[in-house]
Amino acid sequence: MQTTKSGTRDSETCLREMTCLPLGGYSVWSSLPPINFSSSSQSKPIILTVATMDSASFFRDKSLGAESPISGLISLLAAVDSLSYLDGLDGLSKQLVFSVFTGEAWGYLGSRRFLLELDLQSDAVGGLNGSSIDTVIEIGSVGKGFSQGNKTFFAHAAGASSATSDALNALQHAQDSLESENIIVSSASTSNPGIPPSSLMAFLRKNPFASGITLEDFDTAFANKFYDSHLDDMSNINASAIVAAASLVARTLYILASGNKNLSSSSLSAINVNASLVEELMGCLLSCEPGLSCELVKKYISPRATCPSHYVGVIVGEPSSSPHPGSVSDVSRFLWNFLADKTSSRKEGISNCSEDCSNKGGVCIKAETNDKGFCVSSTTRYVPAYSTRLKFESGTWNLLPSNASDQMGTVDPVWTESNWDAIGLRVYTLQHAAFDRLVLLAGIAVTLLAYLAIVLTRAFLTKTLKQD
Template sequence: MESVPDLQKSMYMVVDGYPCVRLVNLSGEIGCSNPGRDKVVAPIIKYKNNKELGLPSAILLSMDDVQGFFSRYVLPITMRTGESCSNTELVLRKHLNVKDHIQRISNDSSFASNVAGVLVESRVEIQHKLKGFSPARKFPQAEFAPYHNTTYEWNPIGSGFMWKSYNFPVFLLSESSTSTLEEIAMKNEKTEKAYTTNVAEFDVVMQTTKVGTHDSESCLKEETCLPLGGYRWLDQRGESYAALDFYASICEFYVWSAVPPINNSSSNQSKPIILTVASMDAASFFRDKSLGADSPISGLISLLAAVDALSHVDGLDNLNKQLVFLVFTGEAWGYLGSRRFLLELDQQSDAVRGLNSSLIQLVMEIGSTGKGFSQGNKTFFAHTQVSSDTNEALDALKLAQESLKSEGVTVSNASSSNPGIPPSSLMAFLRKNSSTSGIVLEDFDTVFANKFYHSHLDDSANINSSAIVAAASLVARTLYVLASDKKDSTSSALSSINANASLVEELISCLLDCDPGLSCELVSSYITSVDTCPSHYVGVVLGEPSSTPSPNQVDDISRFVWNFLADRTSTPKGNTTVCSKDCSNNGGVCIRAETNGKGICVNSTTRYVPAYSTRLKLDSGTWKVLPPNSSDPMGMLDPVWTESNWNTIGLRVYTVQEAAYDRLVLLGGISVTVLAYLAIVLTRAYITKALKQD
């Protein structure tokens, strides 16, 4: 041992994992936290469903048991001070979809009182064993639906437990940590009566818990939380303690781009607009394990591949309609991105300069597309809001399908028994204007095909790249038909529009895997990434939101999407391609600036827009919750989601001695000391007596 850190490393084992954190809205809390201000330390035991807990324990839980475990433990949902029970119930029914009653006590109180923390195992083969796992609700974000039947089950496998509050820490272990913790739990079980035991130490102390701010209005006022939306916290690992440090922020914007580029200097902006929409944020019970491969990243990849396919088509400047591509973030948390976009349109802000809401003819949303593959066929479903423009879009879809018949691509109208469109960004548009024409392209008809919706198991193994390629080709050809008014499915121009399968494969490996992850060649050609492993959690907002951020304020994925769209929707800017001050002054944008130091100036209408609640305003550095506005029905439903602040989040394991053994050692030491003292006294007396006799 050469130093104190070396001693610490020998005593404490740092455990890799992904935490569940505390989220707060206007009516209460969800997620996980240590119960107080201190770290939680408890012995590690393997969960057994039929076994009661005799003392506070850190429970090692397999994925097979997660559903049953959390059904045994339901903590009370916090009421705001001064609210009556009936008012709280009303708020929770609106925001948290609690239908029967407020569960205020544990389903198994003796068991629950001894749950000190939970460690969830990770295994590669678990997806093949489980029939499904979704901690989301059966109708995600039902309160925003533009129809009355909100009891419909789009996600029948959903348990909804990620929308409850847990007063103990929960970690998802990495695969390597799972094996280690299993060995430790088995060792504890075999040496149950030994004088030493192995314990887990959880450092998941949330500021909202420490200060007692249990709703978003109070925690924003006391600055113990930050709004979900446009900004995302970086995670940093300490040298001697694996911890997430609450130290720096990078903004995660939504991005929009136009084909052809919009000439803002022209007063004649009269082309009808076709919006093509996808989302890039995912949700999960575990904050930093939010991949969302099928829902929604497969749709994002389909959109990017469709834009790439259209970029190779000649004559896009002569299209009869304006194509606009939107990639939203914050959609999993009250449709933050789409609602912010609609507000910016109403205010005609610089972020959406060149767009006019009255010219929007159609909203075409690309939802989940990664599971639209079965027995060699690629099957998709069009969920629609019926109107004349929607019928025109359906005709274009059918025409595109006909042109792809040899590829085994089929598109069907969604079942008429559905209550309406599935959970999607289009809901925000319809709640704003019920006459909006729109289509949501999905890989399911009546219920989600994704059995791991809003789960950490919705990863690259849960999707099929061929389905994503087919969806991209289908969307690209449909948009071309709609924008060009060419109705011939056999035309050479239409048949030449094909998604690049290699690009789709690369996007999957870049956006959904750690190897190569964001260090892949495609991403590296546009940006210098900060992280390698992608995460699609929306993050939090810090500071004044801006539509013209500097690159170091924007997260990796948003910067990549912006650069990719700006590149694929651009035309060269004059005779020079090297970026200069004149580039932005003359309406151009600078792409690849991070990779070659200078960048390339192109003519493109591609912009960042920060996404956050329409009921929030930054006033003198403090976030204020605005009163509900009756003219904004979705704003009145807005839960105003925030995430609790924290100092560090960490998990480590070490060995401790039983207190009884320590007391026994102390008693033994005292006894030895007393006996030694008596022996000395007696020996001295004996020697003294013997000397006197001599």
Template structure:
């Protein structure tokens, strides 16, 4: 950048700086024509990362079996585009993610959720842009009852509420939202009724939520599809800002940036979701509009999240993110990335992307309860007391809180990490999830090289050419003249 700036200032200079990049992916090894072969030769790594889930209120794992029905609230954190590091995905899917975070924040200020009849669980997937890696792996972890889902019983999931693309509903006229449903059940009807009651509680004619057209062939592309593949009886609602046709013309494009969304629409979505979840969790039919109106979304938080997650200024160096983690770069990238090392429910921070680490800390903070009569610093053996350590990256001390927040590895269900290498498992024909699960990989990058050198300006090249031509012509004329003079002198002699 400095050299480019110098070139710009030195428009009439004699020389300018040039750069030559050596950027090569290791795809040239013989026989590595697909994911299985390149993983075997260790010239690539599987796409993936870490999803994050958190329970509100925290689940007391020591009590054994949990009996409360679970309302699972989901969103996605990753996108894709031709330029992977420009995969912001503002409308699809980050607008839904921001709405989820703002709803969690609003609900975290309420009292009485401990006595609710249903357990709220918030889950943010990564890898959904690549064959729904996150949701497929999450369902497998549930089947295996691994440490990544400790405290969560898949059989208790009663309803799934997914927040999709919601950042473009703030156009001219009313903010319109559409509920795409799966499973015609009493639970689905309760959820739709809760959405209607939440809409009425906002007291505005400018907010409208309706059921999506029955003529639709099904739900739009979403994580809920993976759950339906696993269990066709599951009930779910996908909240979107479109009905029969997709409205995001920049889907999976680098143009899907912050200018493609409306922060007020996201804040309205967060209010709808937070109030709906409170209605469903409390299971009270006589909740007054007054009690619902106390659930307020922090508009400034929504705007902060837009600036942090969807731009380079301030980007991941914003005050909100910096209060939780030390980001590796200011410019956010919502590309899923690759799995580094052995997948774990407690990975070391260097193996987890900035966005996932921020979400883990944010959700753990918002869904937590403070340690009672105990030192809150992490140096006192936080995990031994059933707590988690948040903000540890910022001050090297952290704060110990009680929270059920976990990382879930997200990668193909047909992969297994064993003895330091990835092994591709055969597809199980009897399992519809297994047959459809692709194995996405990214080739290893060679060492990136850069050579900088100076070249003279093209105008001087032309001047040299012109001067050389003139000298050549002049020399030719001199030779002709000398030859003529010598010839005449010879004749006279």
């Protein structure tokens, strides 16, 4: 059993006394195709597609979050997979970048930290430039978008820029190319007060003029009645809806990145989402059977647990863009390997990680399942995710003062989890009934013998005293 340490009070106090750790983990981002740092292609406008990997619930180890947000995550992974088979991606006029944030259930700390790292131009976001982000497309809750035989989705737009209009037109174009799939995508109601709670809000707080849309399966009212509950499991979503959302997103991204608004349906027909992959990902990320012991996950990593949990966890040790695998959750490590594999090209002249892969611009995938791993050319990075008001110095976490002039700082909460102390518990086993009967008989026998001994002793003493 575990219990929290007493007297922790608030985050500032427990961080100072080192009785807690900040909530956080590692987000993952990847580009398709890999960014060529030696050419001018890195200055291309960026289309950033984002999803969330963490959820919350009353019981932290039961945080599955199937509809919100894992349905969007699976849709993003399926979209990346379908785009990875296309030829000529180097010739696209815009750069495709995919980012999966963790910590979004706790004040959007993953997306906030990602934006801060962009400002700092840290190694974790090397190759990215925040000013080059043209459009943000977020895949939110899409697992329930199935109604009366149609897969229905709503695009919640931020701003009225030309980039946002282009994204909405590309979604409509993608829908038209999927006419036989009964997929419907509509713009969200103009009566809505804004976009729904999402990572896109962090981008808008940073830049109110940012362009973006978030794809959801609801219009004016949130539809997931099991939100942040252990009941938000695989039975709460529909695989067909996730496949449809992935198809929409994949074709929309290709239309936007190509710069050709008049792509024919025949040219888009080569982008097909693997429905079997979607079902496999659902089984891996949303169930204990097979859970993280599924073949797809074990192809990339050696999971430490079987049952998936999408609780964000805590940051252990110094945050790094190249963390030790033991400091990264199973899900984050799987996503890093999966995205690095799907967005990669084999490194020429290097077959495994023992041959100086990283020094030649490569990354090592499948290192946990293969002694030497495989060296591939891929721009895939970990980004530490924790509050922007925290700084790790000299082995301790320091809380930075909030900046009243910075809107991001004033609303950025600092979430921490207390250190867990072990407490003891003594358990007694229930003995067999025959043993209880034996104890009873022994007790009766002892009682009778004691009574007999008393009677005999009393008679002996009485007789002895009379003789005297």
